Every structure is written in structure tokens, then in C-alpha cells.
Amino acid sequence: MTEESEPTKDAPAAPPEVTVVRRKRMRLSLVWLVPIAALVVGAVLVVRALTSVGPEITITFRNAEGLEPGRTEVRFKEVVVGKVSRVALSPDRERVRVSVKLDKSVESLAVEDTRFWVVKPRVGLAGVTGLGTLFSGSYIGVDAGVSAESRTHFTGLEAPPLVLRDEPGRIFKLVAKDLGSLDVGSPVYYRRARVGRVVGYALDPAKDTLDVQVLIEAPNEQLVTNRSRFWNASGIDVTLDASGFQINTESLASLIAGGVAFGNAEGEGAAAAAPAESQFELFKTRKAALAPPDGPAQRVRMVFDQAQRGLVVGAPVDMLGLEVGTVRSVKLMHAPGSDRFPVEVTADLYLQRLGSVRSQFKPAAASNKQVDTLFLKQLVDAGMRAQVRTGNLLTGQLYVALDFPQKTTKATLDAEKVPPTLPTIRGTLADLQPQLAEIVARLGRVPFDEIGNDLRATLRSAGAATDGLKETLASANDAIKRLSPDAQRALVDVQKTLVAAQAALANLDRNVTQSSAPLQQNVNQALIEMKRAAQALRVLADYLQRHPDALLRGKPADPDPASLNESGR
Known part of the structure; x- marks a missing residue:
């Protein structure tokens, strides 16, 4: 405060003194911005984490082979949708409990009928599956359910499901007397082309039959009609008939894993496609399946x-x-x-x-x-x-x-x-038996002992004759050996003689066949003379026949022609 003074007449009056009150301003230090920003980011992350985390489910398996917390993935259609967070034994120590955290985007998988199983390498009739897990490790597969009820505890499958819910195709039931060599995974053929597989079988105690379920994959399910016939195509079908020996089989795989085939009988018209879950009879052979209907027995x-x-x-x-x-x-x-x-x-x-x-x-x-x-x-x-x-x-x-x-x-x-x-x-066999008995009786009356003795004596005589023949052949062989030099010289002489005779015959042939040859002319002249001589001999023979005394007296002289004329007068 200021002290008041009396004003003077000469000096002007001073203005009143103004008191200024200053307020202190509160300043925020920049250091505080860092924790504030951290809190904001943390809150955002917490909110995002809470909104992105899906449900946590528990799956029970028989064992935890190939499952590791924090590493084993859960895959749906080969897309990672979660991970294993914990593996522990059940209270009774009979099974293991696997805790799985699913992504928020697949929250709908946690429903009543969803199925889980461990994917790992497996060898079966359908082939080898899960080979990729040899490098990436085992993972949990998912088959999405369609139920509307949520669920957090599941019992895992020990093997992959035979048919996924979204797998296209139709399932049919076959009724058989026995299973034969069929098994889960056995192929189904149509015209020897694979169109499906066996997905299950079960006994029906009430009917004493076996129900076999087969899946015909899309788009081949339209081939199954209300008139289709199914038969067991396992192994080899051997047929021996008038046309010969026939062997039929669907494929080499059916010999090992068995198989089912189906078709339609010839002559039957078109039929509508069979709906799913239709029931057919499974015949043992193709012949029985495609045979005309037998009707009631x-x-x-x-x-x-x-x-x-x-x-x-x-x-x-x-x-x-x-x-x-x-x-x-x-x-x-x-x-x-x-x-x-x-x-x-x-x-x-x-x-x-x-x-x-x-x-x-x-x-x-x-x-x-x-x-x-x-x-x-x-x-x-x-x-x-x-x-x-x-x-x-x-x-x-x-x-x-x-x-x-x-x-x-x-x-x-x-x-x-x-x-x-x-x-x-x-039967014909019964009529044949008495005839066979009679034949046997007749054979029993045959004196086989006497025939054997006679045959033995004959064989002895034949043996003696054979010995004599051997001695004769030996003597002849010795004689031939002794005469061999002379025989060889004789053969040489004979050969020379034959050569000379052959040359003479050739010369004679030339002389005879040629008309101008001297021999040919001489032969012709000789033949003429022989002809004349033959004529003279014929005349002489005739004369002697008329005058046989001419052989003693000779031929009389010819009479004088003049005397013949006078006597004639």
C-alpha cells in the first residue's frame, strides 16, 4: 500500500495508483506426452486384441502324438485358423486335452457337429495321405459343422472322416450277404473307370446282412439309376464255357484292395437318377447282377x-x-x-x-x-x-x-x-455202376497168370532168336570186313564198265537216231533183205506143204512150153 499525502496547491494532483495482480499459468511439460501416447496405443491394442481373439475350445484325443503347444496349427481347407495353446492329460489320465485358440473369423466352427482330427502320414487302401506333414509337422484338420448350437468341448477323431460334409457326390447303401475282400477305401467302378469308393460298412443283425456304404463322386452320381445293378468286382472272374476260357477283372487295384462295380442290364430303357441313400443289392458276380429278374423263388x-x-x-x-x-x-x-x-x-x-x-x-x-x-x-x-x-x-x-x-x-x-x-x-451214374461192376467181374475172369506165363516164354524165345541174330550179324560183319578190299576193286571195275556202257549207248543213240548215219542205212537195208528172206521162206513152206516128197526128189524141171501147147490141143 502507498501512504496518502496532502496535495499541494502548486503541484497537480497525481493519478491514483493501480494495483496489478498477476495469475500464475500452469504449464504441461512435454515429458508427459510419452506415457499418454503409450496408454492410448496400449488401449487400442487391448481393444483390438479383445475384438480379434476367437473362442478357445478343448479337443480330446487318445494321445498327443505330433501336437506341440504354440506350434501345431489348426487348418480348415489348408488355411490356418488357430493354434494349439496347451496340451495336458485328462483327470483320469486316459486321454489328452488339447486347448485350441481359434481366430475370430472362424468363430462359427465352434458348433455342435464340427469334427477335428490329427493330419499325419497314413497308408491305406485309398493311397498314401499326409505326406506334406513330413516337413511341416502334424496339424489339426477341421470339418465344419452345420449346427446352430455352439460348443467348446469336442472329441477328436482318430482317423480322418471318410466323407467330408462339403464333398460333392451321393452316398448309396448296398446290401450284401458277406463283405468278401471289400474294405473302407475300396474303389467303385463304372465301365472300368473309377467313380467312387467304399466309405463304410456295418452289420444288420435283424436281417443277417451287411450294409455297405459307397460314395459316388460328382459328377458321376448321375450314372446311378433306379435300375442300376451292383456286384463285387474283387479278384478274378474265371469263366469256362463253349466259347473258351475267359478271365475278367476290373483293374489291378481291385485284385489287391477289392472293389465294387455297377452297370445297367442291356435292353432296359432310360431311368431316372437314383436319389441319395438309395438301397441296392450287391451281387457276387457280374453275371448274376445283369441276369434278368428271377422273380419269386x-x-x-x-x-x-x-x-x-x-x-x-x-x-x-x-x-x-x-x-x-x-x-x-x-x-x-x-x-x-x-x-x-x-x-x-x-x-x-x-x-x-x-x-x-x-x-x-x-x-x-x-x-x-x-x-x-x-x-x-x-x-x-x-x-x-x-x-x-x-x-x-x-x-x-x-x-x-x-x-x-x-x-x-x-x-x-x-x-x-x-x-x-x-x-x-x-441217376445216370447209378445205372453206370452195375455196368462197371460187370466189366470188372469179366476182367477178373481173364487168365492173366497164364497169359503172363505164355508171354514170358515168348519173350524168352524172342531173346534166344535175338541172340542168334546178333551172332549172324557179327559173322556177316566180319565177312564184309574181309571182303572189303576185293569188293572195292570190283566196284571200281563195275563203275568203269558202266561208264563205257554209257558212252556206247550214247554213240548208238546218235547213230540210230540220225537218218543219214551209216548204221541207220545199213539197218534199213538189212531189214529189207530180212523181209525178202521171210517172203522166200513163206513160199518154200507153202511148196513143201503141197509137195513133201520134194525134200527127197528135189524140185522137178519145168516143162517145155511147146509140149504144153501140143498136149493142150
């Missing part, structure tokens, strides 16, 4: 009095050379009150294989089985009988023939009995 019974060694289950039943059925059982029976043991044979007949013969028979009946029974009754009334015949002389296999023999007793078929019993006759 007619079970029949046959009783034979003689033994049937060689007749087995599965043996064919034919009618006039056409196979119409199969033997189902062969049993030994005992006739009550006798010592006979007949053989009961049951068979399934497919009478629709007779074609037009069967279709022409249409009696009024309630069902096809009744029609078949009445048809069989008509055939039996016409003389049809069942007979066991030899199918192969080498193996002794038998078959049942339905034939119409000329001489047979009258029989009938009871259509009300189930199954109906067909009348039978003795």
Missing part, C-alpha cells in the same frame, strides 16, 4: 434213393439245359420201418426264367406261388422227373436235371403240400 423237395456224393449246396438245377434254380440243402433221411436212408434235396426254382413257356400258363390262382405250383403239376403230368447227373467228370460234381424221359412210371404232384415234392428217377 418256388421251393421244391426231391427224394433220391441212392447216395448223392458230389451234390452240394449251390449246385445248379436245370431244365432241358436251361438253369432254372439252385440247390439249397442236402439231407440224409431214414425211412421208418426200413433200412433205407434216402437223400432229401431242397431247391429254389425260378420259373420265370422259362420266359414265354411260363407266361403262357395262366390258371386262375390267388398268388404267383400258386401259379408256379400248378405249373409244376402240369409239367409232372407231362412226364417231367428230377434226376441227378454228373456235371464234371474230373471233380465229380453233380447237378439236378429236370427232364422228360421216354420210359417212366406215372406220377403226380400234390399242389397242396408245402413245399411240393417232385418225382425222381435214378
